[in-house]
Amino acid sequence: MSEILDIAAALSRLLKAENVLLICHKNPDGDTIGSAAALYWALKGLGKTVAVLCADPIPSRYDYMDIGLYTGQFTPGYTVAVDVAGIQLFGDSIAEYTRRIDMCIDHHPSNSGYADCMLLDGDAAATAEIIYELLTAIGTEITPTIADCLYTGLSTDTGCFKFANTTARTHEIAAKLITAGASLVKLNNILFESKSRSRLAIERLALESLEYSFGGRCATVYLTKEQIAETGADGTDLEGITSLPRMIEGVEVGITIRQQPTGSYKVSVRTVTGVDASAICAHLGGGGHKQAAGCELLGSLDNAKAALLTEVEKALCKES
Amino acid sequence: MSEILDIAAALSRLLKAENVLLICHKNPDGDTIGSAAALYWALKGLGKTVAVLCADPIPSRYDYMDIGLYTGQFTPGYTVAVDVAGIQLFGDSIAEYTRRIDMCIDHHPSNSGYADCMLLDGDAAATAEIIYELLTAIGTEITPTIADCLYTGLSTDTGCFKFANTTARTHEIAAKLITAGASLVKLNNILFESKSRSRLAIERLALESLEYSFGGRCATVYLTKEQIAETGADGTDLEGITSLPRMIEGVEVGITIRQQPTGSYKVSVRTVTGVDASAICAHLGGGGHKQAAGCELLGSLDNAKAALLTEVEKALCKES
Ligand SMILES: [Mn+2]
Ligand SMILES: [Mn+2]
Numbered sequence: 144m145s146e147i148l149d150i151a152a153a154l155s156r157l158l159k160a161e162n163v164l165l166i167c168h169k170n171p172d173g174d175t176i177g178s179a180a181a182l183y184w185a186l187k188g189l190g191k192t193v194a195v196l197c198a199d200p201i202p203s204r205y206d207y208m209d210i211g212l213y214t215g216q217f218t219p220g221y222t223v224a225v226d227v228a229g230i231q232l233f234g235d236s237i238a239e240y241t242r243r244i245d246m247c248i249d250h251h252p253s254n255s256g257y258a259d260c261m262l263l264d265g266d267a268a269a270t271a272e273i274i275y276e277l278l279t280a281i282g283t284e285i286t287p288t289i290a291d292c293l294y295t296g297l298s299t300d301t302g303c304f305k306f307a308n309t310t311a312r313t314h315e316i317a318a319k320l321i322t323a324g325a326s327l328v329k330l331n332n333i334l335f336e337s338k339s340r341s342r343l344a345i346e347r348l349a350l351e352s353l354e355y356s357f358g359g360r361c362a363t364v365y366l367t368k369e370q371i372a373e374t375g376a377d378g379t380d381l382e383g384i385t386s387l388p389r390m391i392e393g394v395e396v397g398i399t400i401r402q403q404p405t406g407s408y409k410v411s412v413r414t415v416t417g418v419d420a421s422a423i424c425a426h427l428g429g430g431g432h433k434q435a436a437g438c439e440l441l442g443s444l445d446n447a448k449a450a451l452l453t454e455v456e457k458a459l460c461k462e463s
Numbered sequence: 464m465s466e467i468l469d470i471a472a473a474l475s476r477l478l479k480a481e482n483v484l485l486i487c488h489k490n491p492d493g494d495t496i497g498s499a500a501a502l503y504w505a506l507k508g509l510g511k512t513v514a515v516l517c518a519d520p521i522p523s524r525y526d527y528m529d530i531g532l533y534t535g536q537f538t539p540g541y542t543v544a545v546d547v548a549g550i551q552l553f554g555d556s557i558a559e560y561t562r563r564i565d566m567c568i569d570h571h572p573s574n575s576g577y578a579d580c581m582l583l584d585g586d587a588a589a590t591a592e593i594i595y596e597l598l599t600a601i602g603t604e605i606t607p608t609i610a611d612c613l614y615t616g617l618s619t620d621t622g623c624f625k626f627a628n629t630t631a632r633t634h635e636i637a638a639k640l641i642t643a644g645a646s647l648v649k650l651n652n653i654l655f656e657s658k659s660r661s662r663l664a665i666e667r668l669a670l671e672s673l674e675y676s677f678g679g680r681c682a683t684v685y686l687t688k689e690q691i692a693e694t695g696a697d698g699t700d701l702e703g704i705t706s707l708p709r710m711i712e713g714v715e716v717g718i719t720i721r722q723q724p725t726g727s728y729k730v731s732v733r734t735v736t737g738v739d740a741s742a743i744c745a746h747l748g749g750g751g752h753k754q755a756a757g758c759e760l761l762g763s764l765d766n767a768k769a770a771l772l773t774e775v776e777k778a779l780c781k782e783s
Contacts, residue, residue: 318632
């Protein structure tokens with residue numbers, strides 16, 4: 144297991160480190176990229192050689208962070224994983240750099256402790272919160288660019304301050320970043336006011352397939368493998384859809400059924416407080432959390448739907 | 464014109480006031496209701512007789528504020544308009560109480576100055592920000608209920624901290640309200656994670672009608688009067704739709720055309736920075752702001768679309 148560090152200890156190791164390689168998780172999100180980028184700019188400001196490595200390309204909407212990517216320009220002397228809960232999240236294509244990780248900075252309570260040492264804060268809404276405190280401890284000036292990077296991490300991991308992980312500290316840091324010059328309007332537009340054409344197309348199909356059951360207490364959407372292929376919807380687009388049926392007024396259980404390329408059905412269940420999504424899925428061989436769970440079903444669509452609705456009915460009857 | 468007050472002066476008048484009637488604007492939103500409710504609970508805590516009046520019913524999703532509504536239980540001694548920019552926004556049904564307004568607390572720079580005295584802060588993202596400062600100055604304890612009321616105003620007027628009016632102060636106050644016990648998860652669910660069935664239905668129809676022009680730089684959605692009537696979509700549902708086409712990746716001009724009961728077309732134009740929405744609409748007899756404008760067109764749908772696209776093309780060519 145990792146040696147557990149506090150901010151001061153992490154700081155002193157980072158200040159000693161040379162030729163620092165910052166590593167993001169695969170399918171990078173705003174927090175892993177924003178946190179790595181903020182640390183990149185801070186370490187660069189201290190005169191260090193530093194670069195960022197990620198198994199997947201950085202989506203172009205994050206171009207404003209102007210990250211220096213690692214392309215073999217130096218031999219890594221110290222590796223720091225940022226927002227990466229386990230080694231399986233690095234991605235195989237960068238395996239030569241992830242065999243040994245010197246430090247991990249993360250906010251996932253589930254972090255497997257793969258790194259030599261770890262700065263972990265499971266109460267932080269985003270890794271960006273931890274990086275903010277680290278940079279404050281170093282005394283780094285929070286430049287407008289660093290503020291943009293940290294705001295990106297903070298806001299994307301909290302759904303723009305909407306999700307349950309948001310705390311008073313999240314808002315306090317956001318206030319500090321805005322004062323430091325974060326481009327609030329530009330970033331919110333890029334991060335939250337924009338949808339891909341494929342996302343819109345898949346939303347349309349989802350809405351067309353919408354069915355209500357149990358007097359509107361359950362809503363189900365269904366997407367065929369052909370529809371998914373046609374629209375070009377990617378994993379993020381499809382994940383976004385799963386929250387849609389539960390958002391409808393009066394709906395307590397929202398179900399999204401996605402036909403897989405193999406023909407099986409990937410089912411996502413989202414519930415309101417009081418209805419147990421994991422119980423619904425557990426009876427069908429799946430699992431998850433109280434308000435978000437999933438399972439995979441085989442056979443005909445009608446049978447899959449019938450099995451699901453039987454479990455939904457039980458859960459609605461048990462409602463606390 | 465109104466006498467302009469600072470916090471201390473407003474405070475001293477409120478402390479002297481008896482039988483206080485707090486008045487919201489018609490079609491009440493989270494800010495006018497949340498601000499009035501917070502002031503209601505604070506004044507009640509000081510032992511005053513106080514009630515809230517609104518020309519329209521308070522939507523049931525705001526029930527958690529537990530506002531005491533005015534039903535003629537006392538003769539108003541002091542009237543305070545909250546978040547009401549002009550007298551036309553009171554609503555005719557409460558005209559007997561709005562002929563003379565003693566005080567107005569507002570954040571709209573356009574406030575017409577109809578009240579005897581006014582506490583106006585045009586930089587505040589929401590009237591709830593001003594009420595927060597007022598209550599802090601009184602020394603009122605911010606109870607969890609008052610925190611819920613103020614969080615409602617703050618978050619709804621900023622689209623959950625997403626709109627351009629959000630400032631560092633907005634986040635600072637949000638942090639204080641969360642610390643004071645605002646029910647963040649419950650409120651965000653009610654306010655931002657829920658859509659009416661009619662809103663979903665109208666979104667579906669909007670997506671079905673989506674057309675791209677100029678290589679995807681312009682997106683247009685169109686809703687017939689029959690579709691609007693069928694879905695039962697109300698003003699809020701329809702307003703929500705107008706931001707949809709502009710949100711699509713690559714789209715610089717988003718147009719929503721709604722056929723009115725009379726058959727004319729109500730057009731909303733939303734643009735990205737650099738494209739002037741008001742110029743597009745001005746040439747068609749309408750107007751508005753740089754990024755959000757509107758106009759009304761008569762005649763056939765094809766002619767209306769053609770006229771619009773001609774102006775859109777000009778605006779795209781002029782793009783700065
Ligand atoms: Mn994260
Ligand atoms: Mn307001």
